Amino acid sequence: MSRHPSVKWAQRFDVLFITIDLPDAQDVKLKLEPEGKFFFSATIGAEKIPYEIDIDLYDKVDVNESKASIGLRNICYLVKKAEDKWWSRLLKQEGKPPVFLKVDWDKWVDEDEEQDKKPGNDMDFGDVDFSKLNMGGGEGFDADAAGEDDVSLEDSDTEEEENVEQAPSSSGKPDAKASLAAASGGGEPGEKA
Numbered sequence: 001m002s003r004h005p006s007v008k009w010a011q012r013f014d015v016l017f018i019t020i021d022l023p024d025a026q027d028v029k030l031k032l033e034p035e036g037k038f039f040f041s042a043t044i045g046a047e048k049i050p051y052e053i054d055i056d057l058y059d060k061v062d063v064n065e066s067k068a069s070i071g072l073r074n075i076c077y078l079v080k081k082a083e084d085k086w087w088s089r090l091l092k093q094e095g096k097p098p099v100f101l102k103v104d105w106d107k108w109v110d111e112d113e114e115q116d117k118k119p120g121n122d123m124d125f126g127d128v129d130f131s132k133l134n135m136g137g138g139e140g141f142d143a144d145a146a147g148e149d150d151v152s153l154e155d156s157d158t159e160e161e162e163n164v165e166q167a168p169s170s171s172g173k174p175d176a177k178a179s180l181a182a183a184s185g186g187g188e189p190g191e192k193a
Helices: 111-117 143-166 174-181
Strands: 006-011 014-019 026-032 036-044 049-056 061-070 074-081 099-101
Touching: 006 174, 026 074, 036 074
Parallel strands: 006 099
Antiparallel strands: 006 014, 014 074, 026 036, 036 049, 061 074
8 A cells, every 4th residue: 555745735826836745755657647637656765665646636737838856855846737827726626635735835825915916027128228217326426425424414313312311300310202302402392492
C-alpha cells in the first residue's frame, strides 16, 4: 500500500502551484492529463517506500504550458489552467479535502488582492527621459543648500523640546501645555497674545 506525501497548493488567476514535500525522492513519475487528472509516484530510502498521489483537479489544465521541477527536498509543479479563472477549490470532488492536502500560505494570494494590482506597475516607459519632464530635481537644485536647511530645522526643534520639558506649572511639576504655549510665543491656552 502506498503512502501519501504532504502536498501544498496555491493558485493565481491563471496557474496552480502544487508542491509535494518528499525529501530524497527517487523514481519520480508525474502525469498530468488535460481533463485535470494529476498522478504522482515516487519512492524514498533504501527500503524503497512508495508514495503516491492520484487526484482529479477542479477543472481542465494546459499540459503543454505546465512545468515540473524535481528538487532534493520537494517536487514543484506549476500547472497552467486551461481557462484563466479562479477555482473555488483544488479538487473536483466536494467536501473535506484529504488530510495530506494543505494550502501553501507562502505562495497564496487572494483573488481580490491579485485583481487590485496597482495600475502602472507593469507599464513600460521605454525611451522616456524623465529629466526632460521638468518635475523637479533637475537644474537649479542645490543639494548642499537643502542639507544646510535640514540641519538648522533640527536644531530649532531640539530647543523647543527642551523648553517644553523645563517649564513648570503652578504645582511645581512640568506642564506641557504651558510650555508649548510659551515656546510658541503665547501665554496660557485660550489666552490671546
